[in-house]
Amino acid sequence: MPNLEHPAYPAADLLHLEGLVPCRESQVSTLLSVFGERQQFSFPSIFIYGHTSSGKTYVMKTLLTTLQLPHVFVNCVEYFTSRLLLEEILIQLQSCSSGTGQTSPVHCDTLNDFVRLFKQAVASQELRDQTLYIVLDRAEQLREMEANILPAFLRLQELTDRNVTVILLSEIVWELFRPNTGCFEPFTMYFPDYSIGHLQKILSQNHPPEYSADFYAAYINILLGVFYMVCRDLKELRHLAALNFAKYCEPVVRGEANERDTRKLWKNIEPHLKKAMQTVYLREISSSQWERLQHDGGEPGQLKGLSAHTHVELPYYSKFLLIAAYLASYNPVRTDKRFFLKHHGKIRKTNFMKKHEKTSNHLLGPKPFPLDRLLAILYSIVDNRVAPTANIFSQITSLVTLQLLSMVGQNDQLDGPRYKCTVSLDFIRAIAR
C-alpha cells in the first residue's frame, strides 16, 4: 500500500486524508503529483472517469477540502444552462476568495464575460499565487450546452492566463466527449470499480458506535454475500446496510446470542436479506415501509409492491381499441382479411395459425398502422355496432397520452395519423379477459 507523501503538504494532513479515502490511495497520489505544489501551475485540465459510485466526487471533494486548496465545485445537472453554470462558478469564487460568504449577484451571459469576470475575481485576491481548481461534476451534461463551453473549459488556463485547473468528472469515457472541431486534450484518469474487498473495507469503516467494529464487519460480510451478485453500487449497499442492521442486531438485543455468535446471526438474517433483495432493492416497497414492517415484524406479503398493481382498469371501448391496436401492430396487413372477415366458422381455424406467426412478429416489435385500419379491426371485433362518435376518437388520443399507444410520424394530422401499440402481450391478455 503506497503511503501518501508529498513535500508540499504537511504529513498530518496527508495521513488524515488517507484515512478518509480508503482504497483510492494510488489515484490520490497520482493526483497530488499532477497538482504539484500550491503555487505551481498544474495541468490545465484533468478528466476523471469511472463507473457510478467509484468515489470520483467524494475523493475530489475530500482531497480539496482537507488540503485546503482553493476550489469551486459545481454539478452540471443542477445548473442546466451555461449561464447558470458560469454564474454559479463566479458566485462560489467570490465566496471562497473573500471568505465571508458575502456574495453579490453576478450577471454573466457569455463565455467572454466569464473570462473577464474570472480574471477580476482571481486577480483581486490572494488566490493569485495558488492553483485554483474548478471541479465540474457530471461533465457529460456539458456536451449539451453551447458548443464553445467544453473547449473553453479545457483551456481555461490559457484563456484567462491565471493559475487554474479544470477537473471534469464523468461516468463516460473521454472519447465520447471529444468535439469534432478538435480541442485541447486533458489529462485523463480512470477510477476503477471497487472490488469486493474494497467494498467490505469501506462499508465496515463507519460502524455504529454502540457495536464493535468486528461485529459490524461480520454483518457487512453477510450483506455483501447476498447482495454483491446484483449490486456493486456503494451508495445502494450502504443504504441497504443501514436498513437491515437493526434486524441483524435483534438477537443480540434480546440476549439470545452474543456478538461472536456469527452462525446464529447469519441464520437469522439471511432469509430476511433475501427478501430485502426482492423488494427494497428494486424499490418495490419504499424503505420507510420496510422499516415499519421490520418494526411490526409482519410479513411483507401483506404489502404489495409496485409491480403487483399491474392491472389497469379501462373503459369498455378503450379495451377493444387497445386490443385492436395490438392486433394491428403485430399482424401483417395481408392476414387481416383472413382474420376479420365475417365468416364465423373460419375464425377458429385461423386462430391457430395466428399463434404460429406471432412468435416471429413479436421479435420484430410493433409496426405502425394507419387509423383506418385500427377502426376497421375495432368494428370487426366488437360484437354490436359502434358509432364513430367523438368519444371513440378522443379515447384514441387519451390512450396515446397514457403511453399505451404511440403516434408515429407526426407530420400531418389530416394525412392519416399512424400509431403503434406499445403494450406487451401479457398486458393485452390481462385486458382481454
Next chain:
Amino acid sequence: QQIQENLNKQLLDNLVSFLSRSHSGFQEKTTEWTCRMKFREIPTAALVLGVNVTDHDLTFRGLSDVLQDNITPYVALLEAKDCPGIKNLMQKLMGQLMKCDIVVDSLEYEDCVQVSQNKIPCSMPSLISWYDSVTKKTDSETPSKKKNSSSRHWQSPPVVVIFKDMESFTTKVLQDFIVISSQHIHELPLVLIFGIATSPMIIHRLLPHSVSSLLCIELFQSLSCKEHLSTIIDKLLLTSRFPFKLGEKVLQVLINIFLYHDFSVHNFIKGFQLCIVEHFYSQPLSVLCCHLVDIKKRVYSLSHDQCENIRRLPSFRRYVEKQDSEKQIELLTNDSFLKEETEKLLEDLHVYHENYVRILRCLHVFTSSLPKYPLGKQIRELHCACLENRLWETEEYESSLQLARMLNKTDLVTMLQQCVEILMSSSGKEFDRAVEKLKEFLTQFQNLEEASQERDVSASPQKELQKKTDLYHLQKTLLELKESRRSKKLTKFEMLRFEVVDYIDSLVRRYLVPADERTLHEVVYFNAAAVLRGHLNAAPRTALHTALNNPHWYLKNQALRCDGGGISNKAPDICIVYKLHLECGRLINLVDWLEAFSTVVMAAEEPNADAASSDQVDDVIHARFIRAVSELELLGFIKPSKQKTDHVARLTWGGC
C-alpha cells in the same frame, strides 16, 4: 334555477369530501416522512388514479387545497404540458411556490417578491434561499398574526410538488429534476407526488434504477372510478332529498357513456347537469319539481295554462280515466279542484319515492349475494331494471326468487337484519308493519335453532348412506332417498324461508312500481334520452355526412329536399362534389369529376343545352368546382396524390 345551482354545489361538496376522505390516510404519512431524511431519498407518493384523466383535475385541486389547509402552504402543481424542459419546470415550480407564499404571508411581502421574481435565476439554490428566508420569517414573526397559520403547519413545512400526469412528462426532465432535488434534500424538505393514470410500473419504465433509487416511493390507490360512480348514484339518485329524477333510458345512456367510453365521473356529473337544465328548460311543468315543503305554494300559484298542461299529461289523463265521471268533469273543468288533486298526487309521488328507495335497498341486499347475480351486482342495475318495467314480470326476477328460496340460514338472517336496519332508518310509519313482520321472522329463525336437533334425526338416512360401499346398494339407497325427499314434508326452516321470500316479493310488488305508471311522473322524471344522446355522443363524421349528403337537414330549405339517391342541382356546390366523390374509388380523376360536376350543374341552368358547348367547360363552373374541391380538402375528405397526375386520393371510407 336556484335548485339546480344548489344541487351542483352539493355535488361538488360531495366529491370533495369524498376525496378528502380517500386522502386522509395519506396526510398522516407525510408527517412520518419528514422525520426520516437520513438517507438521501426523496419521499414520494405514487397516486394511482385510474384512467379517467378528466377527473384528475378536480382530485388534484381538492388534494392541494387539503394539503394547504392542513400541512404546508407550499404546494406546487405541475403539468406535463407546461414543462417541456427542466428550465420551464423550475420556472413554473418557483412561480407557483412563491405565489403560495404570497397567499400565506401578508401584503407587504408581496411587492418585494414580485420585483425579485423577474430577476431570480431559476435554480435550486435560489429556491433554497427563498425557502430559508420564508421559514425564518415565520419563525420570528409567529406571535402576532401568523399564530394560527404556523400552529397548523409545523416548523419547517415540506414543499410538496405534485406531478399531475406522470406519463406525459419526458423522461429526461423528470430524471434531472429528481437528481437535482436529491442533492438538496437536506436543505429543502421536498415531497413529490406522482399522479399515475395507468399502473405504477410506469415509474420503472420512466426512470432508470440509478434515479429511482433516490426515491422513497409509497403507493396510494385511489378508489376505482366505478365505485366512485356508485357512491355518486347512491347519493344523488337514490335519495329523496333531490326532487329531480332520471328516467330509465336517460340513466342508461349516462351509465353507458361512463362504462364504454371514458370512466369519467366528471363527465357523468356534467351529463347529469345537462339533464337538469334540459328538463327545466323543456318541461313547462318542471316548476312543480321542488321540495315537498314548497309544493303547496307552487301548486297554488299555477296559472290556467299550466293547469291545461297538467291535463294534457298522458299520465294524468290515464288517472282521470280511472275516476268516476263526476270527478272527471270536475278535474277537467275546475282549476282549483285540479290544484288540490295535483298537490295530493305530488305528495303521493314523494312518498312513493321514499318507499321506493328503501325497498330497493332491501331487495338489493337480497339480490347482490345471489350466485351469478341475475339482477345485477350493483344497485344501479337494479334501479334501472325497476324503472324500466314491472320488475316482478321479468324472468331475472323469477330466477332470483328461485335462488333466494335456496339460501342458507345464516345468510338469510344477516340479510333480514340488514333489511330491518334499512327500514328502521326511515322516518315514516309506512314500514312499521314491515319491520315488525321481519323481526317476527327473525325470532322464528331463532326458535328454529332450538328445534334443529330434530332435523338431525331426519338426516340419519344420509349417515346410513356413508356406510354402504357397494355400488348397487348405493344406487338403490340414492333412489330411495330421492323418493323420500320428494314426498317428505318441507322442514320448518324451509317453510319459513318460503314465507320470507314471499313477503319480500309482496313488498316488491307493492312498492317497486315503475315510475312511469305513477301519475304526474313527468314532472320530476327526465326521460328524453334521444336528446341527451344527441348532445353527449357527438358524431362529427355522421354530422358532416348528413350535412353534405342531405343539406335540407340543416338548411331547412324546402327546395333542397331531395328524394331518393339522385343529386339535386340546387344543392350547394360542395354537396354536389361530395356526392360525386362518394361514387369514386380511391383515386379520383379530377377531369372526370369536373365533367360530372358540370353536367349536374348545367342540367339546372339550361336543361336543353346543345352538346356542342359541353366539351368546353364554363370558367365560372370551373372556378366553382375548384372551390368546392378545395373545401373538401379542407374538411379532410381528399388529399392531393403524388401517385398519378391530376388525381386526388380519397381519405374516408363508408364508416358513417
